[in-house]
Amino acid sequence: MTVRRDFKEPARCRPDQVIGREELFTAAREQLGRGGSVLLHGPAGIGKSTVLRALAAEYGGAARTVLRCSPTESESHLPFLALADLLGLVLDEVSERLPAAQRIALESALTGRGESTLQRDGLALRLAVLSALRALADSGPVLVVADDLQWLDPASAELLGFAARRLGDTPVRMLCAVRTDGQEYDRHLRASPPDTLAVRLGPLSSAQMSALLDHRGYTGLPRSTVRDIHRTSGGNALFALELGRALAENPTPPRPGEPLPVPTSLRALVLNRLEMLSQEARRTLLVASAGARPTLALLHAAGRDN
Structure with missing residues (x-):
């Protein structure tokens, strides 16, 4: 064009x-x-x-x-x-x-x-x-x-x-x-x-993310919720905005300590990124997410192609 x-x-x-x-x-x-x-x-x-x-x-x-x-x-x-x-x-x-x-x-x-x-x-x-x-x-x-x-x-x-x-x-x-x-x-x-x-372009800081959420109209969020959004999104602007939208649309916001609602659009995006990883990388991530305290040795073993 x-x-x-x-x-x-x-x-x-x-x-x-x-x-x-x-x-x-x-x-x-x-x-x-x-x-x-x-x-x-x-x-x-x-x-x-x-x-x-x-x-x-x-x-x-x-x-x-x-x-x-x-x-x-x-x-x-x-x-x-x-x-x-x-x-x-x-x-x-x-x-x-x-x-x-x-x-x-x-x-x-x-x-x-x-x-x-x-x-x-x-x-x-x-x-x-x-x-x-x-x-x-x-x-x-x-x-x-x-x-x-x-x-x-x-x-x-x-x-x-x-x-x-x-x-x-x-x-x-x-x-x-x-x-x-x-x-x-x-x-x-x-x-x-x-x-x-x-x-x-790297991850946004917590303060930058708070400013972004305010700018997009997701105002009035408790500081603890903003921290949860920042941690969950990893500083990713799109992820944070999708989480903010899900919170705004949720009639019963999560209580402190409860997981944030993850919208379908964000799930699809994350799944698409996971599908791009190798089988060994996906297996390592699966073990990391399932273990209470996964060690480096355990993750290394999980990633090996047995």
């Missing part, structure tokens, strides 16, 4: 509403202000999309063109889909400025009117994406906003990575977010412009 200079984000994405991420937001803002790119990363629900939208709202107005994509897991098998989201609406603007071979390859990939694959049109497609971004940047700064990079279809990921590594001083900034649980963001960083700043 392409957005012009008059683009306005919803009020909920204003920079002053990024709760608990002020320092990270400032670092990312300064990086974009210098003409660099930013890669936000962290686990699911930690708040990457909120920060990304706030940064896009602030810097979208300074760019002549804003290109956007937000892929989903269910569509990640469709080749060139993310690329079509990014460049589909500007294809007419740039196609006549591309060499014939690049134009034909890119039009085939984005419109589906012809068969195009990385194996057959690899070099032409790679150069076409790079040329298209340069052509757009000739008329003014370009901001590429991509959320959930982990769901990019492999063809789009390859083409964008090729272009990003070769943009040089071209005024194209990339603002991206990717779900990670460790150092796996390195793969996405290598496919980003060389001047990309990687910003990891």
Whole structure:
């Protein structure tokens, strides 16, 4: 999707509403202000999309063109889909400025009117994406906003990575977010412009979480309940808000010491994350949750494949 200079984000994405991420937001803002790119990363629900939208709202107005994509897991098998989201609406603007071979390859990939694959049109497609971004940047700064990079279809990921590594001083900034649980963001960083700043979002503190719950309307919660939410969610913003919503909808709130109500949506999200773990890791977690005082030796033994 392409957005012009008059683009306005919803009020909920204003920079002053990024709760608990002020320092990270400032670092990312300064990086974009210098003409660099930013890669936000962290686990699911930690708040990457909120920060990304706030940064896009602030810097979208300074760019002549804003290109956007937000892929989903269910569509990640469709080749060139993310690329079509990014460049589909500007294809007419740039196609006549591309060499014939690049134009034909890119039009085939984005419109589906012809068969195009990385194996057959690899070099032409790679150069076409790079040329298209340069052509757009000739008329003014370009901001590429991509959320959930982990769901990019492999063809789009390859083409964008090729272009990003070769943009040089071209005024194209990339603002991206990717779900990670460790150092796996390195793969996405290598496919980003060389001047990309990687910003990891970690858990919120108890005070930050209390401010977030208040901001979202879950006010008046006892301090002990806020502490329980913080402990149960592990500082994860999405988990905390889902727990806060469940408490607000529960006519009989739990008494001190009772477990918090866990909504179905949160159960599904946690189960989905557990399914991504290896069998050994799930077995270890099962033993840890069942044992009153599980020792490291016990957990190590539980994780071994007997």
